Amino acid sequence: MTNPTTAYKVLTAEQMATLEHDGRFAGAPVDLEDGYIHLSTAAQLTETVDKHFAGKSDLYVAAVDLEALGDKILWEESRGGQMFPHLYGTLTLDVVVAYSALDRDDEGKVRLPVTG
Template sequence: MIYHIVTKADWERQADEAEYEAPSLRTEGFIHLSTKEQVAGVLERYYQNVADLLLLQIDPNKLMHNLRYEAATNNEHFPHLYGKLNKDAVVMVEEIK
């Protein structure tokens, strides 16, 4: 499984859509994803003091767009989705406490 962190408001704004489009898809050309082991670090680096977060658990075998593992600035490889996230690939949505 791979994971995506999203605010509850962003997820709910696209509730009626078959696909989810993260803001990074327009600004960077892909959606940022993480492995299970990377989630805690991503939360610590980018989401401190951000309320109402959700963690999407995604089955990579169900994705309809290109998934690539690419090196980030710390040379750690993160999964990036080059296209919208088809919601039928999301197997679980949970609140981050």
């Protein structure tokens, strides 16, 4: 199975504003602590939100073009042995292909931002 070409970053409203205004985002506190920016695949996104952002509102989901990041992305084992995309570098607005406020469908799954 090949890795997907798009991954997702969950951002607070403040973090999203920084990305929009500055064109770059160095990472959330957990990212800075771990040394990389945590991303999730579409299949991992809802579990990530439920586990790490429970009870939080005012969240955004940014769709990130992994191919544009090239070797800055490493797939590494994390939660439950799953392989997650980790960005070793800064997230820049030019590799974000879409973003939207976090929303869920009728089944509770996080909706993906609509890409062009």
